[in-house]
Amino acid sequence: xxxxxxxxxxxxxxxxxxxxxxxxxxxxxxxxxxxxxxxxxxxxxxxxxxxxxxxxxxxxxxxxxxxxxxxxxxxxxxxxxxxxxxxxxxxxxxxxxxxxxxxxxxxxxxxxxxxxxxxxxxxxxxxxxxxxxxxxxxxxxxxxxxxxxxxxxxxxxxxxxxxxxxxxxxxxxxxxxxxxxxxxxxxxxxxxxxxxxxxxxxxxxxxxxxxxxxxxxxxxxxxxxxxxxxxxxxxxxxxxxxxxxxxxxxxxxxxxxxxxxxxxxxxxxxxxxxxxxxxxxxxxxxxxxxxxxxxxxxxxxxxxxxxxxxxxxxxxxxxxxxxxxxxxxxxxxxxxxxxxxxxxxxxxxxxxxxxxxxxxxxxxxxxxxxxxxxxxxxxxxxxxxxxxxxxxxxxxxxxxxxxxxxxxxxxxxxxxxxxxxxxxxxxxxxxxxxxxxxxxxxxxxxxxxxxxxxxxxxxxxxxxxxxxxxxxxxxxxxxxxxxxxxxxxxxxxxxxxxxxxxxxxxxxxxxxxxxxxxxxxxxxxxxxxxxxxxxxxxxxxxxxxxxxxxxxxxxxxxxxxxxxxxxxxxxxxxxxxxxxxx
Amino acid sequence: xxxxxxxxxxxxxxxxxxxxxxxxxxxxxxxxxxxxxxxxxxxxxxxxxxxxxxxxxxxxxxxxxxxxxxxxxxxxxxxxxxxxxxxxxxxxxxxxxxxxxxxxxxxxxxxxxxxxxxxxxxxxxxxxxxxxxxxxxxxxxxxxxxxxxxxxxxxxxxxxxxxxxxxxxxxxxxxxxxxxxxxxxxxxxxxxxxxxxxxxxxxxxxxxxxxxxxxxxxxxxxxxxxxxxxxxxxxxxxxxxxxxxxxxxxxxxxxxxxxxxxxxxxxxxxxxxxxxxxxxxxxxxxxxxxxxxxxxxxxxxxxxxxxxxxxxxxxxxxxxxxxxxxxxxxxxxxxxxxxxxxxxxxxxxxxxxxxxxxxxxxxx
Numbered sequence: 011x012x013x014x015x016x017x018x019x020x021x022x023x024x025x026x027x028x029x030x031x032x033x034x035x036x037x038x039x040x041x042x043x044x045x046x047x048x049x050x051x052x053x054x055x056x057x058x059x060x061x062x063x064x065x066x067x068x069x070x071x072x073x074x075x076x077x078x079x080x081x082x083x084x085x086x087x088x089x090x091x092x093x094x095x096x097x098x099x100x101x102x103x104x105x106x107x108x109x110x111x112x113x114x115x116x117x118x119x120x121x122x123x124x125x126x127x128x129x130x131x132x133x134x135x136x137x138x139x140x141x142x143x144x145x146x147x148x149x150x151x152x153x154x155x156x157x158x159x160x161x162x163x164x165x166x167x168x169x170x171x172x173x174x175x176x177x178x179x180x181x182x183x184x185x186x187x188x189x190x191x192x193x194x195x196x197x198x199x200x201x202x203x204x205x206x207x208x209x210x211x212x213x214x215x216x217x218x219x220x221x222x223x224x225x226x227x228x229x230x231x232x233x234x235x236x237x238x239x240x241x242x243x244x245x246x247x248x249x250x251x252x253x254x255x256x257x258x259x260x261x262x263x264x265x266x267x268x269x270x271x272x273x274x275x276x277x278x279x280x281x282x283x284x285x286x287x288x289x290x291x292x293x294x295x296x297x298x299x300x301x302x303x304x305x306x307x308x309x310x311x312x313x314x315x316x317x318x319x320x321x322x323x324x325x326x327x328x329x330x331x332x333x334x335x336x337x338x339x340x341x342x343x344x345x346x347x348x349x350x351x352x353x354x355x356x357x358x359x360x361x362x363x364x365x366x367x368x369x370x371x372x373x374x375x376x377x378x379x380x381x382x383x384x385x386x387x388x389x390x391x392x393x394x395x396x397x398x399x400x401x402x403x404x405x406x407x408x409x410x411x412x413x414x415x416x417x418x419x420x421x422x423x424x425x426x427x428x429x430x431x432x433x434x435x436x437x438x439x440x441x442x443x444x445x446x447x448x449x450x451x452x453x454x455x456x457x458x459x460x461x462x463x464x465x466x467x468x469x470x471x472x473x474x475x476x477x478x479x480x481x482x483x484x485x486x487x488x489x490x491x492x493x494x495x496x497x498x499x500x501x502x503x504x505x506x507x508x509x510x511x512x513x514x515x516x517x518x519x520x521x522x523x524x525x526x527x528x529x530x531x532x533x534x535x536x537x538x539x540x541x542x543x544x545x546x547x548x549x550x551x552x553x554x555x556x557x558x559x560x561x562x563x564x565x566x567x568x569x570x571x572x573x574x575x576x577x578x579x580x581x582x583x584x585x586x587x588x589x590x591x592x
Numbered sequence: 593x594x595x596x597x598x599x600x601x602x603x604x605x606x607x608x609x610x611x612x613x614x615x616x617x618x619x620x621x622x623x624x625x626x627x628x629x630x631x632x633x634x635x636x637x638x639x640x641x642x643x644x645x646x647x648x649x650x651x652x653x654x655x656x657x658x659x660x661x662x663x664x665x666x667x668x669x670x671x672x673x674x675x676x677x678x679x680x681x682x683x684x685x686x687x688x689x690x691x692x693x694x695x696x697x698x699x700x701x702x703x704x705x706x707x708x709x710x711x712x713x714x715x716x717x718x719x720x721x722x723x724x725x726x727x728x729x730x731x732x733x734x735x736x737x738x739x740x741x742x743x744x745x746x747x748x749x750x751x752x753x754x755x756x757x758x759x760x761x762x763x764x765x766x767x768x769x770x771x772x773x774x775x776x777x778x779x780x781x782x783x784x785x786x787x788x789x790x791x792x793x794x795x796x797x798x799x800x801x802x803x804x805x806x807x808x809x810x811x812x813x814x815x816x817x818x819x820x821x822x823x824x825x826x827x828x829x830x831x832x833x834x835x836x837x838x839x840x841x842x843x844x845x846x847x848x849x850x851x852x853x854x855x856x857x858x859x860x861x862x863x864x865x866x867x868x869x870x871x872x873x874x875x876x877x878x879x880x881x882x883x884x885x886x887x888x889x890x891x892x893x894x895x896x897x898x899x900x901x902x903x904x905x906x907x908x909x910x911x912x913x914x915x916x917x918x919x920x921x922x923x924x925x926x927x928x929x930x931x932x933x934x935x936x937x938x939x940x941x942x943x944x945x946x947x948x949x950x951x952x953x954x955x956x
Contacts, residue, residue, distance in 0.1 A: 478677035481644055484664040485671040486691030486742055496690075500681050 029490055030403050033395050034411065040392065041414045044458045048429020049277070049421060055270035055432055067267040076249050077268065081275060084251035087171050088235040094175040095231050098327055099182025100224065104212075105324070106183070107190040109310055111317035117324050119574075122184070124331040126570040127177045128338055128563035129521045130545045133244035135337025135560070136163045136173050138346065145340075146333075148352040165246045173241045176331040178234055182227035189223025190216070225287050230419070233280050237422030240521050244549070251276060252424045259428070259526060273425040284420045335567055341560030361557025365565075370536045371544060371558065375565060378541035381449065382517035385456035389513040390506050392457070393464025394499065400465075401472040402480075419462045423522035430455045430527045446527050449538045455527055456517035463516075464509035471505030472498075504580075511577040515570045541566060593778055594655035594745045595620045596641065601650030603636055603802075610636040611647065612802040618795075621776040623769065627789040628799035629825070634782045637799075638748055641780060643667050654745055665694070670739030671748040674755070676731050678723035684734055685719035691742040709741045712771060729760045736768065740775060747772065747779040753788065765792050786826050790814065798822050816861065820953055823875045830881075830922045832856060832874040836952075839868055845947060848874055852918045857893055858950035871955040878925040880949035883912065886940035894950070896922065896943045900935045910934055914943060 059066030071077050102121065106114075139146045140163040147162065163169045193216065201215045217224075242250035248257075255272040258264035312320060340346070342362070345355035365371045396415050400408060418426060434446035445451060479501065483493040499506075524542035539547070545562045548555035598616040602609075610633045618624040626634040639645040641652055643664035652659040659667060670691075678687055685706060692702045710716050713733040723731055732752060739747060749768070753761045769792050772779050783789050789796050790810040798805040798813065798821070806818045817823035820831065834850035839860075846866060848856045856874050860866050886897060898914040901921060912924040912935065924943060926932065935941055 476675055476677065478673040478675050479679060481642075481664070482671065482673055482677040482679075482738070483690065484644075485642055485667075485669060485748075486738070487665050487668070487694030488690070489665055492694075497679055501679070 027490060030399055034399055034403075034405075034407070037392065037396050037399070038407075038411060038414075041411070041458075044454055045414055045417055045426075045461075048426050048433050049417070050429075051432045052270050052273045052277075052425055052429045055267065055428075056274040059267070067271050070265075071268050071271040074268075077251075077254065077272075080249040080251040080254045081272070083167055083170075083249050084236055084276070085279070087167060087174065087238075087250070088232045090168075090171045091174040091178065091235045092228050092232050094171065095179040095182050096224075096228060098175070098179040099227065100186060102179075102183045102324065102327065103186035103190055103220075103224075104216075105320055107187050107309075109312045109316070109320060111312040111320050113321060117321075117328075120328050120332075121324070122180055122574065123328070123335065123571070124177055125180045126515065126519065126567055126574070127334050128545065128566040129240045129519055129542050130244055130549055131338050131341065131559045131563035132177070132334035133173050133241040134549060134556075135334050135341055135563075136169075136176075137245065138341060139163075139333050139337045143349060145347060145352045145354075148347070148350060152352065163245065165248075167247065169245050170238070170241050170247055170250065173245065173334075174235050174238060176333065177241075178231045179327075179331065181230050181234070182224065185223040185227030185230070186220055187223070189220040193219045229284065229287055232283060233420065233422055236276050236280060237424040237522060239424060239525060252422065255424055255428065256526065259431070269428055273422070273428050276422045277425050280420055280422055338560050338563040338567065341556055342564045343560075346556075358557065361559075361561040364558045365561045370539070371562070373537045374539055374541045374544035374562065377449070377538060378518055379569075381453050381456060381540055382514045384450075384453045385460065385517045386510045386514040388453070388457035389461055389464040390510040393461060393509055394468045394502060394506055396461075396465045397468030397472055397502075398494075398498065401469055402477070415465045416462045418459045423459060423520075424526075426455065426459055427522040427526040430523060434527075449534065452523060452527055452540060455523040456520055457513065459520065459523065460513040460516050463512045464506070467505045467509035467512075468502055471502050475501050507580060508577060511573050515573050518569060519566055593620050593776060596746055596778060596780065597651075597653040598637065598641065599651045599653070601637065601640060601647045601652070603633075603640065603645065603647050605636075609633075609802040611640070614650070614799075614802075614804055616797055616804070616807070618778060618780060620778055623772055623779045623781065623792060623794045625781045625783060625789045625793040625796045626799060627783055627786060627796050628805075630784055632799040633802040634784075634799050635750055636802075638671075638750055638780060638782050641746070642669050642671050642748055668742070668744050669746045669748050670742055670744035672735045672739050672750065672752045674751045676723075676735040676752075676755075678731055678734055678738075680723055682722075683719065684715065684721050684723065684726070687723065687734060688719075688738045688741055691738065695742055705741055709737045712740075712774075713737045713767075728756055729764060732756060732764055733767075736771070740771065740777070745778065747777045749779065749781045751783055752781075753783075754785075761788070768792065790826075798825065800825070815951070817875065817951065817953065820873050820875070820955075823873075823951065823953060827877060828923055829875045829877050832876070833955075834872060834874060836866065836868055836870045836872060839866060846952065848872060848952070850874070852916070852920075854896065855893075856950060857947040858952050859948045860952070866952075873953045873955060875951045875953060876922075876945055876949060878911070878923040879909075879927065881922070881924045881943050881945045883914070883924055883926065883935065883941045883943050885935075886942055888942070894945050894947060898922065898941060898943065900937050900939045900941060903935055903937060905929070905934070914941060 056067055057063055057065070106118065106121070138144055141147065142164060144163065163172065197219065198211065198215055201211055206214060237252050238250075239253045239256050242248070242253040243256075248254075251272050255269040258268045258272075259266060340354065343357060343359070345358040347353050347355060365374075396411065400412055400415075430451060431446050434451050435444050437444050438448075475498070480493050480497055483497045484490070488496065519542065520540075521542055524540045525546060528539075528543065541562055545559045548559035548562065596616075596618040598614055598618075601611050601614045603611040612633075614633075614637060616624075616637075626637060628634050636645060640647045641659075643659070643662060647660075654667070679690075682690070688709060689702050689706045692699055692705060706719070707716075710719060713736055715730065715733050715737060718726065718730065718734075723734065726734065732755075735752065752768070753764055756764060765788055781789075781792065790813075793810055795807065795809060796813050797807045800821050806813060806822045808816075813822065814826050817826065823829050824831070832848075832850045832852075832854070834848040834854075834856065836846050837849040837855075838847040840846070844860050844862060846858050846860055848858060850856060858874060896914075896916060898916040900912055901915040902911075902913040904911040904913075909925050909927045910929045910932075912926065914922045914924055916922060922943065
C-alpha cells in the first residue's frame with residue numbers, strides 16, 4: 011500500500027493520531043500472525059489433499075465410522091453438558107444475586123472453585139472417587155448397601171458429560187449473575203406493580219434481561235466441551251472428536267489430515283452457534299470481567315428455613331463439584347485404598363518427594379509460572395492497547411480488530427493448538443529444531459488464547475472512565491503519551507489486574523496447546539515442559555505416576571486459588587470480580 | 593491574557609451542523625458566555641477553542657496567534673468540565689498541581705502556587721483528600737482551582753454548575769465571577785441557564801441551531817432582542833404579529849395593526865430602519881403589563897381585553913395566564929401581590945402596557 015491511501019484510511023474519521031495508528035498496525039500485525047494465521051493454516055491443511063484442493067480429506071474422514079461417532083459424541087456431550095450446567099448454574103446465579111444468608115461470602119468463594127480444576131488429574135481423580143473401584147463407590151456399597159453398577163464414572167459418554175458438568179457450571183453461574191446484578195431494580199418493580207410475580211416475573215422479565223449473560227456462559231460451556239481433550243482421555247473414552255484429533259497427531263500411524271478436518275468441523279460448529287447466538291447478544295458480552303459498581307438489584311434476606319434450604323442445596327453442589335479437588339489432594343497425599351476398599355492406607359508423600367526431588371519436575375513449576383506470567387503480561391499490555399483503541403478511537407477497520415481479538419473465544423482451543431503446531435513447524439535455520447519446539451511459542455499461544463479476557467476487561471473499564479478525565483490532562487498541558495501513562499492506565503489498573511490474573515490462571519492450567527505444542531523436542535527437551543504436560547506424562551507412566559501427578563495438581567489448585575484470593579483483595583474493594591472462563 | 597477570535601468556524605458531525613459559520617471576538621479579560629438550548633453547538637465551539645474538536649472550516653486566534661494546528665496540550669487554556677473530570681486516583685493536591693508539571697517556570701514553585709489557589713478557592717485543608725471524599729460544591733472548586741493554577745491565557749467553563757443544587761449554584765456563580773475579576777482572565781463560559789448567563793457575563797452570545805443569533809451585553813440581550821428566538825429564549829415574553837400601519841417621525845413611534853385587529857403603539861429604536869408596511873412581531877414582557885378590572889380602564893391605547901385563565905400564586909408575584917377573545921393566551925406578572933387584589937379565574941380584565949415596553953422585531 012502506498013503512503014497516501016494509508017493516511018486517508020486513518021483520517022476518514024476524526025481523532026486518530028499517529029500514536030494510535032501505530033498501535034493499531036502493531037496490534038493488527040500481531041493478531042494476524044498469531045490468531046488468524048494458525049486458524050487459517052488448519053483450514054489449509056484440511057482442504058489440501060494428495061490430489062489437490064477439495065473435500066478429499068473430508069470424504070476420507072467421513073468414511074471412518076469411529077470418526078463419525080466421535081464427532082457425534084462431541085456434539086451430544088456439548089449439548090447435554092450445556093443443559094446440565096444450566097440446570098445447576100441458573101438457580102445458583104439467581105440465589106446468589108437475590109438472597110443473602112449466613113455463609114454467603116464463603117459460598118461466593120467456594121462456588122468459583124470448580125473452575126480451577128487441574129487438567130487430567132482432576133478427571134482422573136473422578137475415576138478414583140466414583141469409578142468402578144472408586145472410594146465413594148466402595149463406601150456407598152459397604153455402608154449403605156447402595157450399589158453403583160460398575161461405578162458411576164466409567165468409559166462412557168455420560169461420564170464425560172458428568173465430569174464436564176461438575177467443572178463447567180460456574181461459567182453459567184458467573185456470567186448469569188453478572189447480567190442479573192446489572193438489572194435495574196425498577197424494571198422488576200414495574201412488573202410487580204402491574205401484577206406480575208413469582209415464576210411469571212422470572213420468565214417474562216428477569217430471565218430475558220439476564221439472557222445476554224446466560225447465553226455467554228452457555229456458549230463458553232459448549233465450546234469448552236467441544237474442545238475437551240482431557241476428560242475423554244482420562245476416562246478412556248475413545249470416540250470423542252477433540253481427543254481423536256490429538257490422538258491422530260501423536261499416534262505413530264495417525265492421519266494428521268483427520269486432525270485438521272476435525273478442527274475445521276469444530277470451528278464451523280462453534281462459529282455457527284455463535285452466529286445463532288448473536289441474534290440475542292453481541293459478541294462483546296461473551297467475556298465479562300466486571301470490576302466496579304456493586305449490584306443495585308433487589309436483595310432479600312432469606313429467612314431461617316429458606317437459608318437452611320439454600321445452604322443445603324449449594325453445599326450439595328459444591329461437594330459434588332469439588333470431588334476432583336478432594337480426589338487430587340487424596341492422590342497427592344495418601345496411600346490409596348486396596349482393591350474393593352474405601353479406607354485410605356495412610357499418609358504417603360512419595361509423590362511430593364518425586365516432584366520436588368527431580369530437576370525436570372522442579373522445572374515444571376518454574377516453567378509454568380514463567381510462561382503464564384509472561385503470557386499474562388503480554389495480554390495486559392496488548393489488551394490495554396487494543397481496548398483503548400476500540401473504545402477511544404473511531405476509524406474504519408476498527409470492527410475487524412474487534413472481531414479478531416475475540417476470535418480465540420469462539421474457536422475451540424484444540425484448533426489454535428493444532429494451528430500453532432503447523433504454523434511454526436519450519437525448522438529454525440542452522441538447527442534441527444522446529445520453531446514450535448521453543449517455549450516462547452507456547453507463551454504466545456497462551457497469551458493469544460486468553461487475549462479476549464484482557465481486551466474485554468480493559469474495554470469495560472475504559473467505558474466507565476469518562477473521556478473528560480483524559481481531556482482535562484491534555485488541557486493542562488500533558489501530552490497524549492503522558493496522559494496515557496499518568497491518567498488512563500492507572501485508572502484502568504483494576505480491570506487490567508483482573509484480566510491479567512485471569513490470563514495467568516487459565517494459562518497455568520491450559521490443556522490443548524500445552525499438550526500439542528510440545529517443547530519436549532526443543533533444545534531444552536524435558537526441562538521446558540509446562541506443568542500440564544508434566545501431569546499428563548506422569549499419569550502415562552501408570553500407577554507410579556499417579557501420586558506425583560496429584561502433587562502437581564495440588565500445586566495448580568493452590569496457585570490458582572491464591573491468585574483468585576489476591577486479586578479479590580486488591581481490586582475487591584472497588585467491586586467484585588466475576589469472570590467467564592473459556 | 594489574550595483576546596480570542598473565532599472566525600467563520602464551521603463544524604459538521606455526520607450531517608448535523610454543530611457550528612455554522614460562527615464568528616466571535618472575545619476581548620481580553622472579559623467574561624463571555626455562550627448561551628443556548630441543548631444541541632445549539634455551544635459546547636462544540638468551546639471544544640474547538642480548547643482543541644479537542646477540530647473545526648471543518650474557519651480559524652481560531654489567541655491574540656495574533658493562529659491556533660488551528662496547535663494540539664490541546666499546547667494551547668494553554670484552563671478548562672472546567674461539566675463532570676469536573678477530577679482524577680479519582682489522585683489527591684486534591686496532585687489534581688490541582690498536575691498541570692504545573694508541564695510548565696517549566698511554574699514547576700519550581702508548584703507547592704506555593706497550589707496553596708495560593710487552594711486559598712483563593714476556599715479549599716484550605718482539603719489537599720490531602722481524594723475527590724470522592726469531597727462534596728459536589730468542593731469538587732467544583734477543585735476543578736476550577738486546577739484550571740486556573742496554570743495561569744492559562746483563556747479560562748473555559750463547560751456548564752460547570754449544572755451538577756449542583758439551586759442554592760449552591762447561585763453561590764458558586766458569584767464565586768466564579770469574583771475569582772475571574774480578581775485574575776482578570778479572559779473567560780468563555782457555556783451554559784443553557786439564562787439567569788446564570790445574565791447575572792455573570794460581560795457579554796453574551798445567543799446560539800441556536802449552530803448559528804449566532806445575537807451578541808450583546810446582558811441588558812441589550814434582554815431588552816433589545818434582535819429576533820423572536822432571542823426574545824423567546826431569554827426570559828418570558830408575549831408575541832403579537834402585525835404590520836406597521838403608521839410611523840410618527842417626531843415621537844419616534846409606530847402603530848402596529850395586529851392580525852387580530854388591535855392597534856399597538858411602540859417606541860422605535862432610533863438607529864434602525866423602519867418603514868410603513870413592514871411585517872413585525874411585537875414583544876411585550878409579562879412584567880411590563882398591568883391588569884385592571886374590565887371596564888375600569890379608561891385608555892384605549894395598548895389595551896387588550898381578556899379573561900383570567902390561570903392565576904398562579906408564586907409568592908413574590910402572581911403569574912396570570914389571560915385568555916384573549918381571539919383565543920390566545922398572554923402571560924402577565926404582577927409583582928409584590930401582598931397588598932393587591934388577586935383576580936379569580938374567569939374574571940374579565942383589561943391588560944395595559946406602555947408603548948416604551950413594546951419591542952418590535954422585524955420578520956425577514
